[in-house]
Amino acid sequence: MQLRPRHLINSADIELWPAWLLRARRGADARALATADWVVRSRDGAYLATIAARGRIHPLPPLQSSRDAETWRALARDADAPHAPVRTLPMHGLERRLLELGLDAEEYAQRTGLMQIPEPSRLALAGFDRYRRPLWLGAGAGRAWNRMRAAAADDGIALDAISGYRSHAYQMGIFARKRARGLSVDDILAVNAAPGFSEHHSGDALDIGSDGEPPAEESFERTAAFRWLTDHAGDYGFQLSYPRDNPHGIVYEPWHWRWID
Numbered sequence: 363m364q365l366r367p368r369h370l371i372n373s374a375d376i377e378l379w380p381a382w383l384l385r386a387r388r389g390a391d392a393r394a395l396a397t398a399d400w401v402v403r404s405r406d407g408a409y410l411a412t413i414a415a416r417g418r419i420h421p422l423p424p425l426q427s428s429r430d431a432e433t434w435r436a437l438a439r440d441a442d443a444p445h446a447p448v449r450t451l452p453m454h455g456l457e458r459r460l461l462e463l464g465l466d467a468e469e470y471a472q473r474t475g476l477m478q479i480p481e482p483s484r485l486a487l488a489g490f491d492r493y494r495r496p497l498w499l500g501a502g503a504g505r506a507w508n509r510m511r512a513a514a515a516d517d518g519i520a521l522d523a524i525s526g527y528r529s530h531a532y533q534m535g536i537f538a539r540k541r542a543r544g545l546s547v548d549d550i551l552a553v554n555a556a557p558g559f560s561e562h563h564s565g566d567a568l569d570i571g572s573d574g575e576p577p578a579e580e581s582f583e584r585t586a587a588f589r590w591l592t593d594h595a596g597d598y599g600f601q602l603s604y605p606r607d608n609p610h611g612i613v614y615e616p617w618h619w620r621w622i623d
């Protein structure tokens with residue numbers, strides 16, 4: 363029997379999700395999902411089709427063209443290849459979309475010293491986060507996270523993942539919703555990195571929490587978990603990205619750690 367897929371596959375236009383990690387959004391899709399290996403989603407999360415054994419495609423409405431189906435099949439074949447290389451995706455219209463939302467990406471990059479971070483073509487399932495959502499990370503970061511988490515547990519410290527990989531589309535959605543609610547670009551950027559500039563796009567960064575602590579609060583710095591990370595995270599390749607008074611003007615984020623290969 364084939365093992366259930368444990369990767370998230372990205373292309374510029376679509377994502378392939380392991381079907382077992384998703385729930386049908388309409389009753390009519392449930393059977394297609396139950397028998398599928400993969401679900402094809404648009405980058406903003408809409409279900410387009412399922413892919414079952416031998417590349418059998420079951421389109422979910424809205425119907426797509428058969429040209430799309432061949433592209434999806436090819437991605438699913440690559441996804442099943444055990445050591446398929448990880449590429450980064452083109453940045454694809456990001457700057458134009460940011461400009462529409464009132465943000466000049468070039469000016470932002472210069473002002474903050476942050477770089478645009480492309481999305482990887484493949485992410486690995488690194489477990490589940492605090493909210494029981496799949497935790498997607500690059501393969502190396504995922505292994506390092508699980509080793510670090512086990513070592514912390516041996517020392518009596520429970521580390522929680524709050525959030526790992528996030529796509530450009532996801533971050534763009536947050537940004538666009540806040541703009542629509544009337545927040546200014548500067549207000550949003552005080553809390554969120556601009557879409558395309560978050561380390562979470564790389565699959566190598568994650569937000570870490572600990573039991574009973576609210577997520578992503580500065581108070582995390584006073585926990586035993588943070589003290590443990592300060593002493594040991596470096597042994598696993600993780601470092602704090604945004605210490606106090608960092609040169610990027612990003613608020614102090616004791617919860618945000620990046621794995622350096």
Ligand SMILES: [Zn+2]
Pocket residue numbers: 562567568569617618619
């Ligand atoms: Zn973060």
